[in-house]
Amino acid sequence: MLNLTKLFFSSTDDTVFSDNIATTEEQRVFLTDCRTKIRDYLKPAIANATVAVLGMARRVEPRFRTQGSWSYKTCIQPAQPHLQEIDIDYGVYLPVDVWQDNGPPAAMAKKYFDLVETLLQVLCLQEGWKLETGTNAKDTCIRIDACEWAHIDIPLYAAPLEEFNNVVERTLVLNKAQHVAVFDQACGSESFMESAKVQVQTWDDLDTIMLATRSGIWMASDPEDVAKWFRDQVARFGDLGNQFLRVCRYAKAWRDFHWKFGGPTSISLMIAIAQSFEGKRGRDDVAFENAASTLATALNEEIRESGIDDAKEDFNRMKPGEREDASSKALALADALKQARGCQEYQKNKAIQIVTAQLGGRIPSSDHLVDNESAIEIVRSTVPTIVPAPRVPNTSAG
Known part of the structure; x- marks a missing residue:
């Protein structure tokens, strides 16, 4: 299996998706x-x-x-x-x-x-x-x-x-x-x-x-309601807060690539991801795949958040047919990321092509950014992912 994280986020001098x-x-x-x-x-x-x-x-x-x-x-x-x-x-x-x-x-x-x-x-x-x-x-x-x-x-x-x-x-x-x-x-x-x-x-x-x-x-x-709620989410995920924020940005980039206009609103993506976020240290590829699986379900339903306006508003403003389409696209994203990670070491370029088809040319084409998972890493990848503490009502002071 492959580790695709450096395609998304890297501390090296390489220009990667998060930079682009x-x-x-x-x-x-x-x-x-x-x-x-x-x-x-x-x-x-x-x-x-x-x-x-x-x-x-x-x-x-x-x-x-x-x-x-x-x-x-x-x-x-x-x-x-x-x-x-x-x-x-x-x-x-x-x-x-x-x-x-x-x-x-x-x-x-x-x-x-x-x-x-x-x-x-x-x-x-x-x-x-x-x-x-x-x-x-x-x-x-x-x-x-x-x-x-x-x-x-x-x-x-x-x-x-x-x-x-x-x-x-x-x-x-x-x-x-x-x-x-x-x-x-x-x-x-x-x-x-x-x-x-x-x-x-x-x-x-x-x-x-x-x-x-x-x-x-x-x-x-x-308008501060959403900002306070979002800051609370970043804080709630602790040392995975940065990863949560990046994943939200990846999801917005995916949305913009597949919809010229319309599509899921940014706030609906953020809420859906936050409500079921499963972070994984050092693995933005896995965290993003998990988020895509979450979106595949959430975008076909109402999206409400008790920390914003007491959950009175449905932030999923798409019509039924649009919801089905968005859900289908999110499922395709999750499947593609899983397929790309499942490629063999000699298939690094294929893995990049699979991800690029979902996110566009801003995914770098450099195969040296794709790592091969060792046997130990594969075993570790089966360990339950890090799940944040239960959600609590918004308590930020702004």
Whole structure:
């Protein structure tokens, strides 16, 4: 049997799958710069309009937060860059001094959305970006096409002023070495720190967060729920947390390779993998195969998670026929990985071809990355895999 782990993840100088699907340093710098420009432009402009335009009692400043896949470090390069894009979610949070009927004044949602969109039109003209409008515009956020390979989604939130004042800002002086946290170890050098001195906010005191929509209504929404849950999962798996994170990224890359559009959502993949994750130290190939087997079952069913919204939401948003197709593709992935691992030493190139058929040309073609399992390793591979402790409710402080 073969050990295919180095095709996926390796500490050597070889460029492997995890490297090929990671965003580049140039891309991270570019998107960080875009985000900074958005924040620096919107912060005073929104504050100056809070009284005259939004009808608030006094001038208040918004705050900003990077969220989504950039927050929990699962963003990857698209498998089909001519059809797919890198995206970053950058939320705008406004403290509201008047809270009625469990939300801000109804009329304020449309004013808030129109204000920010108008401001961003000017910024886009200045920067050469494109603001999506018309039928392409989303109801739940403002989208900026910053370049041909990436877009930035800007959702607009509001929270009660008294809660917002409980958000504690603390200044941390971080050097490059301190940036290498558990997520960065799994994803490569990736940091979205705004500078050596950054304002880090704790958001767990915000119990009530409302999202303004283009249609002029407020929606209850807390994007931090998923981020807190995901961080808890990484911590729950202990020294296998890095492997769990990588496997989630592999699954997203598999999804992007097989679906030009649509397919299983990223959150559904993450939840399904977390709920049945079987890690194996030093064997990303085995861990990914186990995850693929899990997905083959999970993607054909409802996917709920008690740590997110009390399991009220089914994160498997595919229709019945789409679920069957996704389940079939996941089963094919699991079978292919098992078949590739079962190849003999002289069949290393065949094993690589089998994996490449499932994940595309970003799998390296170097057969020296494929190891032959010794008799001892084969025996060890039959030992029960490492199973994490039972899941517990989300307890992260954010």
